[in-house]
Amino acid sequence: MALPRSCPAVLVSAPASGQGKTTLAAALARLHARRGRRVRAFKCGPDFLDPGWLELATGAAVHQLDLWMTGEADCRQRLHDAAREADLIVVEGVMGLFDGAPSAADLAQRFGLPVLAVIDASAMAGTFGAVAHGLQHYRAGLPWAGVVANRVASERHAQMLRESLAAPQDWLGALARNQALTLPERHLGLARAGELGDALQRLDAAANALAQTPLGGMDIGALKRWEVRIPAPAVTAAPAPSLAGRxxxxxxxxxxxxxxxxxxxxxxxxxxxxxxxxxxxxxxxxxxxxxxxxxxxxxxxxxxxxxxxxxxxxxxxxxxxxxxxxxxxxxxxxxxxxxxxxxxxxxxxxxxxxxxxxxxxxxxxxxxxxxxxxxxxxxxxxxxxxxxxxxxxxxxxxxxxxxxxxxxxxxxxxxxxxxxxxxxxxxxxxxxxxxxxxxxxxxxx
Structure with a gap:
């Protein structure tokens, strides 16, 4: 009989699309993979492009988690399997935290995944704290990890953002505005990682920048505060081999x-x-x-x-x-x-x-x-x-x-x-x- 499994895990989300979720999720996964840790990543919702960046970062296959499309049982099975072998699970959200039905917030609450919010702070200062507060408290009982400011102009700007937070412990760092940390896009979303000769260098640059933040400085012991217990999945029958021999x-x-x-x-x-x-x-x-x-x-x-x-x-x-x-x-x-x-x-x-x-x-x-x-x-x-x-x-x-x-x-x-x-x-x-x-x-x- 399968037993529950526990593993540190975070769900990277944001107030909206285009804030830097994929960059942060892939950088976090790449940083810990470089440190010799076993990282497993997932993408919330239907997506063919972001998983390629996460796969490059982790060196492991990346699957989708969606309470409707893949179903709760499938999500539980995949998270349970990952928790059996991983030191860290990184789930990249979809759109904004509460966008869609079901949303990334729904997934976070269903499985107790702490939300790590990334906010594009390039055009804000004190409002950063209001946005972070809203993400954390808009829905009661939402598991929370903290917040990272993205596309920050200067150290003074980062200080203003940090001081705007009602809970100082929520501050997990800032990433500077830097074109080298931007993943290229086209009409269906991000460019495919496999098409870019410098894809790994881009991830390493983002991981290097993240390493200078409080989030990047967390060791495996510090990550334990985000440990999630995944219940054992129900046993399901294998499908009939109707394509056998084909x-x-x-x-x-x-x-x-x-x-x-x-x-x-x-x-x-x-x-x-x-x-x-x-x-x-x-x-x-x-x-x-x-x-x-x-x-x-x-x-x-x-x-x-x-x-x-x-x-x-x-x-x-x-x-x-x-x-x-x-x-x-x-x-x-x-x-x-x-x-x-x-x-x-x-x-x-x-x-x-x-x-x-x-x-x-x-x-x-x-x-x-x-x-x-x-x-x-x-x-x-x-x-x-x-x-x-x-x-x-x-x-x-x-x-x-x-x-x-x-x-x-x-x-x-x-x-x-x-x-x-x-x-x-x-x-x-x-x-x-x-x-x-x-x-x-x-x-x-």
Whole structure:
């Protein structure tokens, strides 16, 4: 029988997005990993980009924690597993501390994770104390670790910020305004850590700066004050190996990179053998029974994808043979006939689905979604800047978690021959049976 586990843990949050959560969380993880401690990190909410920075910092796989998408039982299992082997657990929040339903604050309270707040103090002085006080006391019973000021102009500025706090012990330090500590961004969020040759140097610079603060000076004994006890998870049955003996080819490169590690784990638990390939670099698909085209940035690599005639022909042959494809968001975009960039350039795509995808400068959809299939309900989310025009009729549509019968329909789910496609990003572990059906020929939507 599994026993409860205890480990120092913090949830890094902020008043809003863009305050420096990822920088602080990754710097804290990197600092302790450099000191020889075993650090495990998580990302609160659906996100494909921030986990890459946390993985670089810790050297370990990073999973999502979300009380709705992944579920409380899944969160407990992953935290319990981490507590068995880690000296420190770092959870990066999502948006602002109380934003979303469920929010990062909900997760912190459910598992007793002390909140470490980072506040962009570049345009404030005494108000810093009011913001910190509000974060700590807005909701009764919120576990609290303290606060770090980010983008601070000078030592005098830091002193003013510190003096504004009602509880001096909440002060855990300040990080100076420094472009070297800033993680680069683009239209879907942070740039991927794997694309930057200096990614580790950026994390080390942030870790070096953090080492000069009270937070960075805490040894393992001091971290014990943030020790969290994680109850033992319930025993759950393994999913039926409905993909046993089947090989699933997974696109993975700079154009197709939005992949939850838990989704790969789920496919393997279902019995699938996974092989990876690059639609950008490879001339053909590997031998496979089914294909997964995850999301990513096909719009940034449209010319290269269009120029890979061998891969286009190989995917067409896969479809002609009746072998299944699950294409989500960017993966679906590449299957259309054309992709129009936001500046008017039009690129040919793989032509498996009729229609055209158009990129926009504004976000087209964002939020949690769920998809009802014959085999069960998959949970996940949507986040995209493009729209598609197609004569295809949706086989189904996603819905928001709280959708009423009168609520607007969510993302279209298309079934065109052996192809299933949607802007919806699925969390396979939410219903392994439904996930398996996406990779089985003839499975009903």
């Amino acid at each position: 090989t699933v080819a997974v696109a993975r490169d700079q154009a197709f990179c939005f992949i939850y590690q838990a989704n790969l784990d789920t496919l393997r638990a279902l019995g699938a053998e996974l092989v990876f390939f690059s639609p950008l670099a490879d001339a053909a698909l590997p031998a496979c029974d089914a294909l997964w085209l995850p999301g990513g940035y096909p719009e940034l690599h449209a010319a290269a994808l269009a120029g890979n005639a061998g891969m286009r022909a190989s995917i067409a042959a896969h479809v002609a043979a009746g072998r299944p494809i699950w294409a989500e968001c960017g993966g679906m975009m590449a299957l259309y006939e054309q992709l129009a960039s936001s500046d008017g350039e039009v690129y040919p795509c793989w032509g498996v689905l009729p229609g055209c995808v158009t990129m926009h400068l504004r976000l087209a959809a964002l939020g949690p979604q769920q998809l009802q299939l014959a085999a069960g309900v998959l949970r996940g989310h949507t986040f995209h800047y493009s729209t598609c025009a197609t004569p295809l009729s949706p086989a189904a549509r996603t819905a928001r978690p709280d959708a009423s019968p009168a609520a607007a329909a969510g993302e279209a789910f298309y079934q065109h021959g052996p192809v299933r496609a949607s802007y919806f990003h699925a969390w396979f572990a939410s219903c392994p049976e439904a996930a398996a059906s996406l990779f089985l020929a003839g499975a009903a939507a």
